[in-house]
Amino acid sequence: MPSFMPPERLLLGPGPSNVSSRILQALARPTIGHLDPQFVGMMDELKALLRYAFITENPLTVPVSAPGSAGMETCFVNLIEAGDTVIVCQNGVFGGRMKENVLRIGATPVMVQDDFGKAIDLNKVAEAFKANPGVKALAFVHAETSTGVESDAQALCQLAHEHGALAIVDAVTSLGGIPLRVDAWGVDAIYSGSQKCLSAPPGLSPVSFGERAVAALKARKTPVQSWFLDLSLVMAYWQGEGARSYHHTAPINMLYGLHESLVMLQEEGLEAAWARHRRNHERLHDGLQRMGLELLVDERHRLPQLNTVCIPEGVEDLAVRRQLLDQHSIEIGAGLGSLASKIWRIGLMGASSHPDSVDRVLAALSQVLKRPL
Numbered sequence: 547m548p549s550f551m552p553p554e555r556l557l558l559g560p561g562p563s564n565v566s567s568r569i570l571q572a573l574a575r576p577t578i579g580h581l582d583p584q585f586v587g588m589m590d591e592l593k594a595l596l597r598y599a600f601i602t603e604n605p606l607t608v609p610v611s612a613p614g615s616a617g618m619e620t621c622f623v624n625l626i627e628a629g630d631t632v633i634v635c636q637n638g639v640f641g642g643r644m645k646e647n648v649l650r651i652g653a654t655p656v657m658v659q660d661d662f663g664k665a666i667d668l669n670k671v672a673e674a675f676k677a678n679p680g681v682k683a684l685a686f687v688h689a690e691t692s693t694g695v696e697s698d699a700q701a702l703c704q705l706a707h708e709h710g711a712l713a714i715v716d717a718v719t720s721l722g723g724i725p726l727r728v729d730a731w732g733v734d735a736i737y738s739g740s741q742k743c744l745s746a747p748p749g750l751s752p753v754s755f756g757e758r759a760v761a762a763l764k765a766r767k768t769p770v771q772s773w774f775l776d777l778s779l780v781m782a783y784w785q786g787e788g789a790r791s792y793h794h795t796a797p798i799n800m801l802y803g804l805h806e807s808l809v810m811l812q813e814e815g816l817e818a819a820w821a822r823h824r825r826n827h828e829r830l831h832d833g834l835q836r837m838g839l840e841l842l843v844d845e846r847h848r849l850p851q852l853n854t855v856c857i858p859e860g861v862e863d864l865a866v867r868r869q870l871l872d873q874h875s876i877e878i879g880a881g882l883g884s885l886a887s888k889i890w891r892i893g894l895m896g897a898s899s900h901p902d903s904v905d906r907v908l909a910a911l912s913q914v915l916k917r918p919l
């Protein structure tokens with residue numbers, strides 16, 4: 547069997563985004579031991595870099611050794627116990643997964659539903675709190691990758707605290723792409739992913755737990771049912787002062803990659819990265835408009851890093867995506883759930899958020915759809 551040689555693709559889907567050669571080089575550096583003092587020094591830098599990206603002072607800010615879904619599960623299994631009630635907002639695919647997490651713990655989800663393509667309605671959340679006293683947590687997705695919608699994370703966190711609940715936030719697609727301020731907004735537990743706006747390969751999930759979340763973890767009546775994701779055990783490796791003890795073998799080279807991606811984010815500056823995502827979104831939107839293509843989401847709630855484009859009448863979804871991939875080597879995403887075959891998802895995340903990427907996908911779409919640009 548020959549070695550596998552992947553093609554060069556322009557990745558403009560819902561993640562992964564393109565990984566820069568600088569990060570690929572970091573991944574290829576020599577593997578050292580996961581308890582080597584030099585590696586432990588790198589881990590401390592990585593935690594500081596993650597605190598920079600999340601804008602938090604939370605000591606418990608670490609990457610979980612698995613993709614974003616494991617970060618989601620880490621938040622739920624550590625904070626929620628059987629019998630708890632959790633308000634879960636669902637305005638896309640990922641809210642549905644939060645519900646599944648709550649159910650499997652033996653807790654009760656109270657669902658607040660909004661249409662796919664709409665932001666979370668704060669009034670509905672306030673009503674759910676009034677109707678359900680003693681809610682343990684409010685869980686919601688900041689940037690819904692399935693629909694391209696941003697919800698008001700700051701206002702949702704405030705609502706949670708007014709009702710004595712923890713705020714659990716999915717920031718898989720928001721971290722590094724749009725404003726996100728963990729401490730200023732009072733986020734209690736948050737998870738992200740390495741392969742979206744951070745542009746590292748998939749496989750790591752940065753999480754951050756604030757004081758209230760750590761207190762809730764310490765006050766548990768039952769042990770966390772997942773041994774692997776139990777943060778009280780993981781902390782002995784990531785936080786053990788002086789003596790770090792073995793929990794699992796860290797994905798060493800992957801952590802080099804995440805470290806490099808965060809060094810690059812810090813060099814660019816968080817605010818500059820947010821502004822770049824916005825500029826390239828506007829460039830894309832201008833071109834789409836020239837071709838007569840519409841975005842699904844209201845301007846106020848559009849995510850710059852994930853653009854949901856309405857597929858025009860009579861155009862075949864799959865055929866277009868196939869041509870983009872086969873003839874132009876460009877990957878864009880399909881619609882999910884109720885939006886399947888109604889929209890395309892054009893991601894401009896991390897390194898993929900670049901004027902050249904925008905121009906390439908616009909030119910390719912113009913050719914495939916036979917619409918002048």
Ligand SMILES: *Cc1c(COP(=O)(O)O)cnc(C)c1O
Pocket residue numbers: 561613614615616640687689690691692716717718719739748749
């Ligand atoms: C991609 C994504 C996830 C899941 O992350 P994986 O790394 O695929 O497990 C969760 N939530 C949102 C909003 C996402 O975009």
